Amino acid sequence: MPLARRLILTTALLLAACSPALNWRVVALADAPLDLMLPCKPDRAVRDVAWGAQTLTVSMVGCQAGGATYALAHVALAQPQDAATVLTDWQKALHQQLQRTDAWQPLPGQAFVLPGTLELPQARQLQWQGRDGQGQTVYANARWFARSEGPQVRVYQALVLSPGPLAAEALQSFVKGLQLR
Template identity: 75%
Template sequence: MTLARCLIFSAALLGACSPALNWRSVALDDVPLALMLPCKPDRAVRDVAWGTQQLSVSMVGCEADGATYTLAHAVVQPQDAAVVMGDWQKALYQQLQIPDAWQPLPGQVLVWPGTLELPQARQVQWQGKNAQGKTVYADARWFARTQGQQVRIYQAMVLAPGKPVAATALQSFVQGLQLR
């Protein structure tokens, strides 16, 4: 199972559905990051074959008001961070059926205090299709941070069917990403 399929499948399974957005702070014990989610989060860890190595991808997320809010992360060797992050983006774009051959989507470089300056660290918004061919809107942010002798890469994403998630909900999610 590809990383993108694993993450989308996990995201679909995560979380209790809630018609209202009930924002709460979520602390991640093993990760120096806290986030805000609009619903009670579920957690999953999957080992994913990645080239010649296995990556343990951890995910926390939930579904609220029809949208899926997730944060996925994995630890890699410093020399692998840019390649893994780029491949992760490519796999997700392919999974969400972005038109044409994969090209990096225009996006803004994303560098927060304490994160690594990598060309693959970015924020993008796009419209694609899910496995059933229905329109989905995604807003994703990828960033990386040194953690000891390794690098932890992150993907924070909101995936909404039919129409983009409300700007206020997206803003709450993004502002709730707090590096510690």
């Protein structure tokens, strides 16, 4: 993305989401072609995760601000045909982590397709209420999407967890800040 366009986008998002608790900034991922907006200084982590019969390296970036956790995780898949399964598995894992009492089934959600991403039925956005590890109410706003990168596919999860409904401006800033390079 040209520098001028990035500066205009950053300025617009900052003005739209001004809040003393939120200090929005552009974060460029070093290991994936994506920039995102976070309302605080990010922490980064990489870890290997057992995923079915394979081990995948998951990269994460995120922070906490205004009582909410903003995070983005991604994984590169050597087998592009695995993207739909990984998206579904990721949604199921979050469903279980947030202690939903209903049996797993894909929750109704809207398609989520950024320009340049794959149009998969599993690429979607969802919002729901669950419980965290301490049994406290948590609101989840999640987006899953995938993008071809040469012979592989990269799968992403963008997530905001908050103790109450998140301000629409903060969520919009986070989602609109997802910019593929």
